[in-house]
Amino acid sequence: MQKFFTTSKSRRVETFESLLNRPLKHHHSLPGKRELRMAGITWHVFIPDSLLEETHDPKLRAYKVGQIARAAAIFGVEHIWIYRAGGRDGRFIKTLLEYAETPQYLRKRLFPLMPELRYAGVMPPLQIPSHKPKESPRIGEIREGFAYRKGKKLFADIGLDRPALVKGVAQEGRGTFKVISVKPLRVVPTKPEGYWGYKVHLTRMTLAKTLKKANLDVVIATSRKGVDVRRADVTLEGDVGIVFGSPRRGVMEILREFNEDYEFDVILNTIPGQKTKTVRTEEAVLATLAVLNLMRGD
The missing domain is CATH 3.40.1280.10 (SPOUT methyltransferase, trefoil knot domain)
Structure with missing residues (x-):
């Protein structure tokens, strides 16, 4: 069967049938709230x-x-x-x-x-929030990008008209970046805020x-x-x-x-x-x- x-940390084993026929448990707080x-x-x-x-x-x-x-x-x-x-x-x-x-x-x-x-x-x-449109960059904006090396510098394609210079420690490949400067366009690696x-x-x-x-x-x-x-x-x-x-x-x-x-x-x-x-x-x-x-x- x-x-x-x-x-529950102390797991209780029930038959499938007893589960289906189990009565609702009642709590004393928040009457009417789903269980x-x-x-x-x-x-x-x-x-x-x-x-x-x-x-x-x-x-x-x-x-x-x-x-x-x-x-x-x-x-x-x-x-x-x-x-x-x-x-x-x-x-x-x-x-x-x-x-x-x-x-x-x-x-x-x-x-x-x-x-x-x-x-x-x-x-x-x-x-979703990471799918941002192509628009004028804003300081503090977070965008998904792709980092690549050009010479000794690391740049990121963040979906704008020009690449952004990456400051700080970052790996090549896909990543999340925060705009810290518009002229020139510079970004730093960051973590997304909320669902990404x-x-x-x-x-x-x-x-x-x-x-x-x-x-x-x-x-x-x-x-x-x-x-x-x-x-x-x-x-x-x-x-x-x-x-x-x-x-x-x-x-x-x-x-x-x-x-x-x-x-x-x-x-x-x-x-x-x-x-x-x-x-x-x-x-x-x-x-x-x-x-x-x-x-x-x-």
Whole structure:
């Protein structure tokens, strides 16, 4: 029988059936507040390399990946993990996700011509804070750039009419820079303020091993057979992973196929009462992030 693990340092094991029939827990503070409590969260989304196993049209394949990227950007996902589930599209998915996350003015520098990007134009633009327009630079402005060496000096392409001289210690390649002077244009390496985009991890490892590598504080599996999200009772904070299955197999089926087991903190049905026979992975990602975003308290 499938086992279910709640979140608490002293984990309690429940049967799947007892979980679904478990009554709501009541708290004495904030009457009416949902039982899913969150604070200080970094989102990690886990998708299988078999995400596109039922999609053969090249334009639709690119569009589906674009929907994942768009959902991640809307809700501030900072890490997207691609785990091994018997698919062959891990590298393709990673390339498109990274391309979508890269500011338009840096794409030619970072991505050579390749077949994977033939239909990248069908992906919706992310329009995240790092995707800044070409405009007059302002002191204090933070922009994503690409550092390169010219002679003994280091310059950065930050998407303006002219390169910026890099001051301070910086590595060649992509980085984040802050404008410290306009005439002449000079920048220093810095860290972004607030959400800046996501990182993509292609592990080529199975789901349980990928989750272990991610070293998360809380891990949520999504399943139509999971507990109704409106009845969930779990405190979420720190690095939170949300795991999605493939078009043909759910999370638990994928684990069983590779003879794995994993102690999830909660198994959630984030689309209770769905009226369609199936929910596509990209749809589940958007719906799940939307529901959890409404409940976050950080």
